[in-house]
Amino acid sequence: MEITEVHTNKKTIPLGKVFKTSLREVTEIEVINIEIQLENGVFGIGSAASTWQITGESLASIQAAIEGPIKQVILHHHIEELEDILTNVVTSCAGNTSAKAAVDIALHDAYCKYYGLPLYQYLGGGSVCPETDITISIDEPEVMGQDAIERLRQGYNTLKIKVGNDERLDISRIEKIRETVGDKAALRLDANQGWDRKQAVKIIRYLEKENLMVELVEQPVAAHDFEGLKYVRHNVDTPIMADESLFSPFDAFRLIKMEAVDLLNIKLMKSGGIRQARQIADTAQSAGIECMIGSMMESSLSVTAAAHLAFSHNNITHFDLDAPLWLKQEPVEGGMQYDGKTVILSEGPGLGFIN
Structure with missing residues (x-):
């Protein structure tokens, strides 16, 4: 055809x-x-x-x-x-x-x-609906603490905390959020390249010493600094995830070979789509490295495609699929839906959007 x-x-x-x-x-x-x-x-x-x-x-x-x-x-x-x-x-x-x-x-x-057939079935099927985390936008500690408790009330129990522009303020942000939510939520930190390697180690060691229970730290250093990622990973106990450093299957291979990361964050906008995203997940699986599926600030069209991939690949174990929740209005009808933190996919053909 x-x-x-x-x-x-x-x-x-x-x-x-x-x-x-x-x-x-x-x-x-x-x-x-x-x-x-x-x-x-x-x-x-x-x-x-x-x-x-x-x-x-x-x-x-x-x-x-x-x-x-x-x-x-x-x-x-x-x-x-x-x-x-x-x-x-x-x-x-x-x-x-x-x-x-x-x-x-x-x-x-x-x-x-x-x-x-639905896209997830073509990609290999799946039986577990992903549960997304929810992002806490970077702000003053008090504001982020209030955002965190509001998200907790809405049923989210994994919070992705944006940090990375001020060392002391970042620590205050994390301390405030942990104080606010107690042990009721897992905290994932995303520095978006905001620290250098020594600064990252200093901050993460402090968080470990204070038992602030950080699940992982995403992209603590500049995207090009693969050696920096390796340095951080080998000097802290908290798992380190690559995001902006990872665009292609070759990047995944290189990061794994260098032993620079514990986890990889796959995004379709970086990988060039579903095909190469699957190759990244497969490469990581062969090395025993689990993956997160994430997104930029995107529309529900592209995030729905990411959700279908997440549903169908058992090496994608972490889910950051909250971007459509930030939109004021949905531009199209159908596709992925939310039941609280759970992502529900349509059984319609393809992505499942209504023509």
Whole structure:
């Protein structure tokens, strides 16, 4: 069944409240949505968010990559040859991982709709619905403490705490949140590259000494500093997770070979889509390294694709799928839904969105 058309459109989606990390402050997200149409009228949908600080892509560059080199290598190919088409997407141009992810998602959606099965079933099935953590945006300690207790009241028991722009303030933030929630919630820290290696070790050792019960620390040092990740991991007891350091299966292989991390955070916008995300999870599994599935600040279209992957791969054991909960309104109907902290997937074909 031939791919006959590829269309893109821009969309701006406001957030319900400001989202702040050590890297950026967000009040709305900008996305490029894509439709890939087959000759029988079936179409697949995908989406990519612009995140300058992480992938280096703008909204314009994402759209240009899709409408240019990526479109050229998928148009008029047959969807039954999905593996070959996905390879073409990966090799169509350098970088542009978010653009590639949007197309990869839409191709998977079209393929599964063509064959009439949910995406997670095509990816291998699954029996356990993921339970997402919830992010506590970076702010003053008192504000973060109040946010944490409110999330606890809403039923979330794993909190992802944004830190990374001030050593003393970061410690105060963590202490305040632990004091507020007691032992009722697991705390995961995400420094978003906000510390250097020695600073990270100093902070984490203090948290360990004070028994603040931190489950893991995500990306404590700069993305390029693989040696820094290794240094931190080998000088603390708390598990260390790579995020911005991990884009490709090769990055995963290198991090594992260096013994630089305990965990890997997979995001479709970094990996270039579902295909390479699965390769990362497989590579990690072969080395006994568990993975988290995460997301940028994205629309429910792309996060739903990540949820299908999470549901279907048993080496993805940690789930950070809360991005759609930050949106003021859902741009589309269907896809993933939430029952409290539990992510529920549609049994409809593909991603499960209603046409």
